[in-house]
Amino acid sequence: MGKPDETMTTGVVATLLKFVRRCIIAVLSYGPMLGHIAFIMDGNRRYAKVRSMKEGTGHRMGFSALIASLLYCYEMGVKYITVYAFSIDNFKRDPSEVQYLMELMEEKINELLEKRDVINKVKCKINFWGDLDMLTEPVKLAAQKLMASTAGNNGLVFSVCMPYNSTSEIVNAVNELCAERRDIAHKEHLGNCNGHAANNGAHSDISVADLDRHMYSHGCPDPDIVIRTSGEARLSNFLLWQTMFTHLQNPDPLWPEFSLRHLAWAILQYQRVYPYLEQNKKLAKKQL
């Protein structure tokens, strides 16, 4: 059960693999490189089941695959990576599995905090997108600590969606925007009573940009591709607002099997349709 990055660090085979990796990355860099990849990391449990492993092993191997993908993306010049780590719907799973996942997340977050080699290598800024109040207290604190300790980094931006639902994100943005408008209207009303002129802030029509400002993803460009592993073709309430022009891919490998060659293939697919995607984006943006 070796981790992918460990096998690459020793021996002739490792050197050869490193050379091949550099070649693949060099070839890909001839085409347009994407700025933002999002992953729906599906298939951890099935991976363990198929190999008759203990159920939690699949998730652990999935984490290794995630770190490996992060490093490959960084080498290729991808600036933003977003992953669907835990959906709000996943709370409906068996309580023992939910607890295991919470403990695993806490363990891995603390590992990143303590070891820091991955973070330092890619100068990673880590965000957590989701309602952190839904997490158990130790996980929430660890997540907040990790965000704070990487806030000043200016390299790869790694956004972890947990616990997350796109519909919750939209409703949260609507709540905040409505509250903001109500407060502005209230201040204007007080201002009017005191004889000050209204600045019309509460009455201007709400726009796409206004809602965008309150999304967790504000400040991050929309994903260029969303990759959902294990062959399932649905978004499962992930980044619905942000994927207007995103290229959707659903390769068959289960998430722990996702490797450099799958990533390279995904990028090649994107580069193939890039001119058409860009043309449509330009036309669409005229109407936004």
Add this chain to the structure above:
Amino acid sequence: MLLSQSPAATHPQLPTSSSSSRRTHRSAPPCPRAGAAPAAAASLLPPGLRAESLPRHVAVVMDGNSRWARARGMPSAFGHEAGRHALEETVRLSRAWGIRALTAFAFSHENWSRPKLEVDFLMGLFERVINDSVAEFLRDGIRLRVIGDCSRLPASLQRTAREAEEATRSNSQLDLTLAISYSGRRDVVQACRSLAEKVRAGLLSPEDIDESLFAGELETSRGSYELLPCPDLLIRTSGELRLSNFLLWQSAYSELFFTDTLWPDFGEADYLEALCSFQSRDRRFGRRNL
């Protein structure tokens, strides 16, 4: 204010979260699972399809008309006319196989950027299609609805659409929704504006807004009969692997089916393939199968 149709209310067997948070958004997923499609006798279904696992609501992104026409050296109008026939066939099959609702993405808000000649042709085509189809809708029990930003549509098309909606209001065999000048993001924004107005008027507070209430403000939830705003299956033709701003909120849990077939060529075989693919999917809604 419309009574918002909470999926949990219409489908009581769906589990809800037991979280005690004050926020009620942690409830059943916004879209119910596919159940048995009513109406169709098993004998009407082609081999390979099972009535109990058909989607109740299918959405189609009718992409590829222009490319189809270009491949034949014809103007895009030719492709759009051919696309009309493909839609009519899809409506006929949906009704025959007992699919409860069909939503077709006829014209997106982004399509206003197309050449004026093409846009004018399409507006005329929509009006002709709706006019020509009303009698058939009445005969076959099809209820028509048009969603989208109607303010940009020609007045005659708006009138035709409203009259057809009115005439077919009491039909119940198939709900056909045409999305014309529709944008998923704009739908979300208009729902937000509507709620912000209610907050401003003191009718509710921002904390009252949950997923169910929000979903009730979307265009697809308008009309007292709308119980199936969310597609179980979303089909996109012509090989485009994108959602392109269609039914953004409503397709949260939709199974996606992408086919390289251009829309005018989409027929019974392609529809069958999409439905068979849907039947083989394992829909978990974030949970595990028991």
